[in-house]
Amino acid sequence: MTQYSDNQNPKSDAHSPIVTVNNAPSDQPATLWLIDDDAALRMVLADTFEDAGLTVISFTQAQAAWTRLNDALKQQASATQLPDVILTDIRMPMMDGLSFSDWVHQHFPDMPIVIMTAHSDLTSAINSYQTGAFEYLPKPFDLDDAVATIYKAINYQPNMAIAHYSNESDTQTTIDARADSDITPETPTSTHSKHSKNKAEVTTTSKANSNPSGIIGQSQAMQTVFRAIGRLAQSPISVLITGESGTGKELVASALHQHSPRKQQPFIALNMAAIPHDLIESELFGHEKGAFTGATTTRQGRFEQANGGTLFLDEIGDMPFSTQTRLLRVLANGEFYRVGGQQPIQVDVRIIAATHQNLEELVKQNRFREDLFYRLNVIRLPLPPLRKRPEDIPALATYFMQSAAEQMNTTPKHLHPAALQMMQTFDWRGNVRQLENVCLWLTVMATGDTVMATDLPPELLENTPLDSELDQEHDSSPQANAENPQLQNNDDLNNQSQNNQVTQAPASPNWQKALAIWAEQSLNTGETDILQTATPEFERVLLTAALNHSGGKKIEAASLLGWGRNTLTRKLQQLDISAPRVPSKE
Template sequence: MKPIWIVDDDQSIRFVLEKALAREELPTRSFTHPQEVLSALDEAGDGEGEGPQILVSDIRMPGGSGLDLLEQVKKRLPGLPVIIMTAFSDLDSAVSAFQGGAFEYLPKPFDLPKAVELIRRAVDESQREEVSEERMVAAPEMLGQAPAMQDVFRAIGRLSQSNVTVLITGESGSGKELVARALHKHSPRANGPFVAINTAAIPKDLLESELFGHERGAFTGAQTMRRGRFEQAEGGTLFLDEIGDMPFDLQTRLLRVLSDGHFYRVGGHSAVKAHVRVIAATHQNLEQRVKEGSFREDLFHRLNVIRLRLPALRERREDVPVLTRYFLQQSATQLGVEPKRISDAALQVLGTFEFPGNVRQLENICHWLTVMAPAQVIDTKDLPPEVLGGNAPVSMPSLEFVSEPPQGVIGLPVGEMPHAWPASQGEPAASGGDWEADLQVEAQRLLAEGRTDVWDVLTRRFETRLIQTALASTRGRRIEAAHKLGIGRNTITRKIQELHLEE
């Protein structure tokens, strides 16, 4: 059989693969840089040498790029299986490799038996359809060396030329919207718009209009015609986040759009054609919600054409170091300061943390460290209490070293921490630190007045002050405030809207 060509500037990699493949009785031929490969292909084309059975190439070498080599090889031998290997495990490499026509993507360091098994599969591979290569941006969209993330990268690569509906599942904070954006960016609809909507963050009575738009006069306040998210995403991708929380009656309308390809604006009588790819995401178990009767089974099957599960950060702990360094660099850039470094000991502690908030929580921790860590090198003692204390809540102090503390987004000055139960309008707050006793006094007063809305009144005041205080301590950053309160980002967004805190 023809030899397996190996191109890598690292002699140890070439040696290991040569010996492993020799044990499998697979002939090899090795090269140190892409130009040697192209010269050998020229010789083979002239009948002066033997061509490759498959090509195994590094992606970054002093003598040239493995992706450029892949492009050149595919022009000459479209059916040749090519395996791209690299120590730089990012999404751009994976998608570029697949879009260039690679057979598979092999991150370093690799398990040798699995690498040999992959090469054996490539040997048996029939000709693959050639796909066009798309120019990648310099910065990676997503990072991950863990096998679970490599599976995600491969799936995005394989879906890059498809318009199929995708359902992304995974815990909150695991990066589902990043995956949706990557699917859009590396799809035939990349030149169209990417429109995202969180179905859990919009009140039920407004969601229909948000999705499908409305005609003038459709309801009180509808003074002009408004295009919904489906029309805004025309020719592109519509990302429906938290689809499991969509009201049941709207599920029926969504199913009709997916089935028929058209919809009606609220109050409209003319069908509007929808040329939109739908990507949905949820942190919930949709199969269970179907059994409970809260999610339509037919809609579930419409959405669940391709399911892409995003792993929780605790399932990919080996990615914590690279993500931490990336977020520290990103935070420094945003703040205009010198990037901080993190010690191996601190990274080891971070690697044992469970990260209930997943990648989003790690990003918030890195923002906090950029501002709050006293030295340029972050040590274990500098990590926030939530990490050092296991599941203990993080206590992120407000940034009172600013000469003139700005107002919070809801008007509460940074650092103002109410110590007593909020009194009703016109009433002074009870003094002292026993807020539960103050709550009891306030409840007794309202009950004595004969009111029948005590629960709603006190709950509203409690939630208002709690959210105001949390947002003040985070300088208006809602995601961080939600994390510190122990609630989801969708919950805090909904509460801010319900309590009219943005007014």
């Protein structure tokens, strides 16, 4: 199976002066031009790449690198001073990395550029690949991965099969300056090439809406998805999107279409599971008048309607076996017959299929054609379940609270950090769709402008891991302790020790969440000065635990807490805790 990480050919513009990068083997290490306006990052990256055997030339801005390349283009600089690979940031003053990459690929089509950005979303991934970038690295990235990517870029250059990584086989890129030196290339910011016009359009879209595809995600897993979309959007190849229900398969299919050359043509989505089996063929391929009872008129199928565009076949695992055979034929030669038809119909349709099922398993059970599976599985794009990327939940929730408010024609509610934390621990079996529904529910049901943890719907409150700890929290909260003074005296210190209550407290960091919920509940009941209530109780718990741990030895307990003995003695008095009797003398 080919991974989506297939390399694109850098673009070239036939009317632009072009410099070809030759890759004659050389004893010199490969040269990397590193462009980033962040001095600290530049230093870290330069050290890393030098350690990896590269010669690194750093630039604080793309404009300076552009000037040197432009001089080479006009044959005013030595071709040997040009880089084997360029690594550039996107957002920089004067000239941005995308304009620079775009220009480089018009004039040095063989020179690989790797684009990195801290503002990584689908738009920047798509824009990067559209400039002809070899690869796109969302920050923060693993330095080893970055080194591997840079060497992959160097080795990708045409006519070059020798890795720079080993010292014995270093090569150097040289420039064959075939360009007409009379032609002065326009600067990337002023160029009117078709190339730049396309990009300008993209930029306009991106200014109007920073996330035109509506796909949100900062997690590494989603960055991988964005990169895949960036690479695959331009290609006509079939894609198989896999993932649990509600992970965004249709959204991704639609993004692949929206960013493809087919975007002006239809995107038609069809859910195989939602159509009765005996109607699927007619739905897909259309029918002639009289083909079956009820076929009173000739009708176009979805394939014809999607001609020139994209057909998204959702839940492909539910497609009947006989229809799979017909689909395979269309995929093979782009031709089919309407149901009851005699004339072959030719279409140009990109197929994107999706499933939440294990197609390999269906093939084993003879429920899915193996040949169709291989045809669809050329490129597979797996979408991660939401519970595997809780870091995406805050941005997704904010987005859904905003859109729910728009739907309800009201102002968006804000999520209290405790509520958000609980949402991040939930397992979201329904994935992003479930989160979207919860946000809609909260917009309607929660009182007040801020959604508290206690406002969350019952399915969340009942099923978060925090639940059991919440119960403990109720028992050990300052409020509960106040109502249960026994726990505050020395006898109970011993009792606690015997019952091992303190040591049985959850070791998980969820105690902070429990504390947040206690705080929220206290505030909800109108309490003030909650820090004054909580702090002594917090100290009491730690002091008790330390004394238990030390078997009542105060010096040891003080040291466990990081206090001096005097402080410990003072706290024991303040908190009215009597130190337990211990056998040892202090």
